[in-house]
Amino acid sequence: MxxxxxxxxxxxxxxxxxxxxxxxxxxxxxxxxxxxxxxxxxxxxxxxxxxxxxxxxxxxxxxxxxxxxxxxxxxxxxxxxxxxxxxxxxxxxxxxxRLKIIYNDPRLGISLTKHPQKIIVDFSGPNIAKEMHVGHLRSTIIGDCIARILEFQGHDVLRLNHVGDWGTQFGMLIAYLREVYPEALTTADVLDIGDLVSFYKKAKIRFDEDPEFREKARQEVVKLQAGAEDSRRAWQLLCEQSRREFQVIYDLLDVKAEERGESFYNPFLPQIVAKLEEKGLITEDNGAKCVFLEGFTNKKGEPLPLIVQKSDGGYNYATTDLAALDYR
CATH class of the missing domain: 3.30.1360.70 (Arginyl tRNA synthetase N-terminal domain)
Incomplete structure (x- = not known):
């Protein structure tokens, strides 16, 4: 109509x-x-x-x-x-x-779009090994509503759930669990999600206060990114447990989305750095590979770097986000 x-x-x-x-x-x-x-x-x-x-x-x-x-x-x-x-x-x-026509029309008088598009709706995005909070719930509901409207209009919608399943948080948690509860890194469902959250909070305190533990956590991240078998196994167990917990919420809300978390883009991270180097945008600073963008400065007015590869060879969230944008 x-x-x-x-x-x-x-x-x-x-x-x-x-x-x-x-x-x-x-x-x-x-x-x-x-x-x-x-x-x-x-x-x-x-x-x-x-x-x-x-x-x-x-x-x-x-x-x-x-x-x-x-x-x-x-x-x-x-x-x-x-x-x-x-x-x-x-x-x-x-x-x-008009109301009579709408009442008798299964589509409520809304015509399919004449120009369907491929549209990405990125929503929910909870963090693995943590409980979903109200912010995730809000994003989930709003994102699902937007996706449903666009689908109803005839657009090809890709519902993406960009979960936080990679990075420093896993280095911290794995390093901490190796010390206090190593079974959780080799056996499924030894801990419930609430225990994981508690251990994560304790790991964060250690990370902030203990330089030696901080270095261990960073090395765990590097091992994970490099594909070390024991680190990958521990990571997979944590992810699978969280996914099951998240799915309970999604099923209650009747929400569907394709998970494509931060880890999905890990194979593409070296390519992102290589592309930036080809374009002459990389500057090495204290061993780290950085991009300095015009107009981005710190409080002192000094150029603010966007670090895409750390001095230890690891990558960070900025690199992952660039890979996600490039892939999409």
Whole structure:
């Protein structure tokens, strides 16, 4: 079903051409919802935009357009207000007719788009080894709503769940579990998700306060990124447990999404650095590979680096985000 505003746009365009000639066939009719209900349901501002071109008073232009308007089946008689605004008030009989059509239409009167697109909706994005919180819930519901609307319109929607399943948090957690609960790194479901969250918080405290532990955690990240078998096994166990917990929530909400987390892009990280080097954008600073972007400075006004590869050979979230953008 064609929207009311689109019908009015077409009628105003036809009236404008009838009144002033074919040269104005491509002029935007500028029909919008009324800013105030006392002015009606829709208003048209095209007369003001044409005043300079036609060298006429906007009210005179509006009068000429109204004289050629054929909207009796839709609206009450259009009114000219102010400097030359044309106000439309819909007939109740027309509204009732539209509602009846919508009521009897399985698609509620919403037509499929004429120009379907491939659209990515990135939503939810919880972190592995942590419980979902209200922020994730909000993103999940909003993202699912957007995806459903776009799908209903006929677009090809790729629902992506960019979960936090990679990086420093795993280095911290694996390093800590090696010390206090090594069974959790080799056996499934030894701990529940609440215990993992508790251990993660303790690992974060150690990471912030203990330089030796911090280095161990960083080395675990490097091992994970390099594909060390024991690190990968521990990581997979943690991920699988979290996924099952997340799925309980998704099933309750009837939400579906394709998981494509940070780890998905790990194989592409060296390529990202290589591409940046090819373009001459990489600067080495204290062993780290950085990109310095114009306009990005610290509080002292000094250039602020975007680190894409750390001095120990590891990568960070910025590199992963660049890989995700490049892949998409």
């Amino acid at each position: 064609e929207s009311i505003i689109e019908i009015l746009r077409q009628r105003v365009s036809q009236a404008t051409v009838s009144a002033f000639g074919q040269d104005l066939a491509n002029v935007d009719p500028l029909v919008v919802p009324a800013t105030n209900p006392k002015f009606g349901d829709y208003q048209c501002n095209v007369a003001l935009s044409l005043a300079k071109q036609l060298k006429q008073n906007p009210r005179a232009i509006a009068t000429a357009i109204v004289e050629h308007l054929e909207v009796n089946d839709i609206c009450q008689k259009p009114e000219i207000a102010g400097a030359g605004f044309i106000n439309f008030k819909l007939k109740t009989s027309f509204i009732a007719q």
